[in-house]
Amino acid sequence: MRITFWASLLLALFSFQTAQADDPVPSPNNPPVVRTAAKSWAPLEVQSPSGAHYSVWVTRDASIPVGATPDNIEFVAKIRNRVIVFIDSYPSISGGMSYCQAGHERFLRIASIARPLAIETFHVKVESCRDNIELASPGIEWLPESATLRIHWLQGPDGSGTPEARSIHIGPDAKPD
Secondary structure: OHHHHHHHHHHHHHHHHHHHHHOOOOEOOEOOOOOEOOOOEEEEEEEOOOOOEEEEEEEOOOOOEOOOOOOEEEEEEEEOOOEEEEEEEEEOOOOOOOOOOOOEEEEEEEEEOOOOOEEEEEEEEEEEOOOOEEEEEEEEEEEOOOOEEEEEEEEOOOOOOOOEEEEEEEOOOOOEO
């Protein structure tokens, strides 16, 4: 009986040590593997200043780790009980050599709330450590009379690293015109 016990224990310890030796050890030259949430959908809870809650399904981006929750959601506007506009922010996936370890990814989103399940109809990345997108100050301006958003970037999302500006008029179907 004792021999069987000791043999089983040694076998278990040997297999445990072998499994650990095969796992890569995170280091500055070998960062831990982080899965991204690219091309996936995630639910967000958005609260308006009046206290109304909206559950919105939004698309995820490759620069956000899987399972990451927003660290900030800013409510921008509500249009005739049919559309909400908000900005959500997430920590960036950190890279080697301290790249983007304190960075953020921010998205401007438009969602239709005409049905019980709110659905994102448009989004644009407004700030990104990973993609070098930077807003000007003030970067986002809401014009309620015309249901128009104005966005001003120091480095825009078109990828050229140059200033960019967009005006987005939101139609009654919650989609930009």
